[in-house]
Amino acid sequence: MTVLTGMPNHPTGLVPPAYRGAIRRRERRDGYRVIRTWLYATPNQGVARKTAGQLSFMISSVLLGGRSCGPADTVVVSSPTFFSIGAAWLLAKQKRAKLVVEVRDLWPAIFVELGVLTNRRLIRLLERLELAAYAAADRVVVVSDGFRANLIDRGVPAGKVHTIRNGVALDRFDPGAAADPGVRGRLGARAGDCLVLYVGTHGISHGLSGVADAAAELAGQPVHFAFVGEGADKPRLQRRVTELGLDNVTLLPGVPHDEVPTLLAAADICLVPLRDVPLFSTFIPSKMFEYLAAGKAVVGAVAGEAAEILRDAGAVVVPPEDSAALADAIRGLAGDPARRRVMGGHGRSHVERCFDRAALARQYRRILGLPGRRCCGGGG
Numbered sequence: 001m002t003v004l005t006g007m008p009n010h011p012t013g014l015v016p017p018a019y020r021g022a023i024r025r026r027e028r029r030d031g032y033r034v035i036r037t038w039l040y041a042t043p044n045q046g047v048a049r050k051t052a053g054q055l056s057f058m059i060s061s062v063l064l065g066g067r068s069c070g071p072a073d074t075v076v077v078s079s080p081t082f083f084s085i086g087a088a089w090l091l092a093k094q095k096r097a098k099l100v101v102e103v104r105d106l107w108p109a110i111f112v113e114l115g116v117l118t119n120r121r122l123i124r125l126l127e128r129l130e131l132a133a134y135a136a137a138d139r140v141v142v143v144s145d146g147f148r149a150n151l152i153d154r155g156v157p158a159g160k161v162h163t164i165r166n167g168v169a170l171d172r173f174d175p176g177a178a179a180d181p182g183v184r185g186r187l188g189a190r191a192g193d194c195l196v197l198y199v200g201t202h203g204i205s206h207g208l209s210g211v212a213d214a215a216a217e218l219a220g221q222p223v224h225f226a227f228v229g230e231g232a233d234k235p236r237l238q239r240r241v242t243e244l245g246l247d248n249v250t251l252l253p254g255v256p257h258d259e260v261p262t263l264l265a266a267a268d269i270c271l272v273p274l275r276d277v278p279l280f281s282t283f284i285p286s287k288m289f290e291y292l293a294a295g296k297a298v299v300g301a302v303a304g305e306a307a308e309i310l311r312d313a314g315a316v317v318v319p320p321e322d323s324a325a326l327a328d329a330i331r332g333l334a335g336d337p338a339r340r341r342v343m344g345g346h347g348r349s350h351v352e353r354c355f356d357r358a359a360l361a362r363q364y365r366r367i368l369g370l371p372g373r374r375c376c377g378g379g380g
Contacts, residue, residue: 001032002072004065004091006039006057011201011230011254013043013053024064037064043232051083058083062090071095074368078102082126085133100368101137103147106279113279114204131155139367144305146282162367167357168289175295175348177265184266187226188250194223194334197267199260200287202231207275207301209233209240213323214330216244223248223334228263230254264294268340269333272300272310276320284309289355292347297340299329314346 007019019025025036040056042049061084072095077088085101092099108126111117117126134140134151140161142148148161189195196215202208208227215225225248227237234251241249255263264270270291274280281304288310291298298315300307307317316333318325333340 002069003029003032003034004061004069005034005036006060007036007041009039009041011043013041015041023060024068026068035065035068037061043230054081054083058087061087066091066094069095072097074098074100076100076102076368078104081107082129082133089133089136098138099136100139100141101133102141103151104143106147106150106282109150109279110205113277114275116204134160141364141367144282144284146305150282164360164364164367165355166284166286166289167355167360168293168351169357170293170352173261173264173290173293173295175293175344177261177294179266180262183262187224187228187252187263187266188248189224189226189266190222192222194268194330195266196223196225196269196271196330196334197228197263198226198271198273199228199255199263200285202227202229202234202237204233205275205277205280205283206231206233207273207321208237210301210321210323211271211273211326212237212240212244212246212249214327215241215246215249217324217327218331218334219246219248221248221331221334223330224250226250226252226267228252228255260290261294264291264296267294267296268337269330270294270296270298271326272298272302272306273326274302274306274320276303276322280320281305288315289351292351292355295344295348297333297343298347299326299333301326313350314343316343 007015009015023038027034037060040053042053075088075092075097077085079085108117112123117123134156141164143166145163148163151161152158272285272288284306292313300310300315300317301320303320310317316329318329
C-alpha cells in the first residue's frame with residue numbers, strides 16, 4: 001500500500017525543519033510506502049487560507065505524486081473537503097482504478113450548521129459538488145450510521161455506503177499503567193487533585209469555552225483541568241480562562257501522538273465535549289475510543305450515536321454545552337475513585353469487544369474487496 005499525503009504541518013501549520021523546502025519526499029512508515037508532496041502550509045484558522053492550502057495539495061498530489069505512486073487497483077481518499085477528493089478522482093482515472101471516498105466529516109454541512117458558511121449560492125454549489133463526488137465513487141465509507149442515513153436520504157444509493165466506525169489500536173494503551181507524578185505536575189495537578197483532561201483538537205466544534213465555565217463552578221475544589229492541543233478555537237478558550245480568572249486550568253500545546261498514552265495514564269477523568277448542534281448527533285469523536293482503551297473514566301457532553309456508545313461503555317453522558325451538568329458529573333466522579341476504576345474497566349472491555357482497530361481494518365478490507373492487492377490512499 002502507498003500513502004500519498006502532504007508535508008506534516010497539522011494543526012499548527014508549521015512544517016518541521018526536516019521537511020522545509022522539500023517538493024516531494026519518499027518514506028517508509030510502519031511498513032507502508034509514504035509519498036509526501038509540497039503544499040501551502042497554514043494553521044487551521046481562516047477559511048481562505050485553509051482553502052488555499054487544500055487546493056495546493058490537490059494540485060501537487062496529482063502532478064508530483066501520481067507517477068511516484070505507481071499503479072493501483074483502488075484509490076482511497078479520506079477527506080472532509082472536495083479538493084483532495086478531486087485529486088483522488090483524477091488519480092483513479094489516470095490509473096483506471098476504483099475510487100473509494102471515506103467521509104470523516106459532513107462537509108459543507110458542518111460549516112453551514114456552525115455559521116461559517118452563509119452564502120446560499122455558495123452552499124448550493126458546494127452541496128452539488130459533494131453529491132457529485134459521492135456519485136463518482138465506487139464505494140463511500142462513513143464513520144457513523146448517522147452519516148450513512150444522511151447520505152442515503154440525499155440520494156446516494158444505500159448499497160454504495162458502508163459504515164466503518166473509528167476505533168483504537170488497543171496495544172498502544174495500558175489501562176494498568178501507573179500515573180507519572182512528573183506528567184501530572186506538568187498538567188498542573190497538585191497532590192490530591194483529581195485531574196480532568198482534554199486531549200485533542202481545539203476546534204469550533206468542541207465547545208471548550210463551556211468546559212472552562214464548568215471549571216469555574218469547581219473552583220476551590222481539589223479538581224484541576226488540563227487542555228492539551230491546538231486548533232482554531234484555542235484563542236477563545238484562552239480568553240475565557242483569563243476572563244474567569246481560573247487557576248484550576250492548565251493550557252498546553254499539542255504533543256506528538258506517541259505521547260498521548262502517557263498523558264492519559266496521568267489523568268483521572270477524560271472529557272469528550274461537542275457543541276449543541278443538531279448535526280453533531282451524527283458525529284463520533286475518535287478521541288473517546290483512546291480514552292476508553294486507556295481505562296479512564298469518561299464524561300461525554302455529546303448527543304446521538306456518540307452518547308449511545310459512551311453509555312454502553314459505562315461512561316457518564318450529559319447534554320452538550322450544559323456547563324452545570326458537566327460540573328456536577330465531574331464533581332461526583334472526583335469524589336469517588338472506586339467508581340472511576342469500575343468505569344475504566346468497563347470502558348476498556350467495551351472497546352476490546354466492539355472497537356478494536358485491527359478488527360475494523362479487516363471489515364474495511366472486505367468492503368474494498370481487494371485483500372492483498374495494490375492500493376493507494378491519500379488525504380490532505
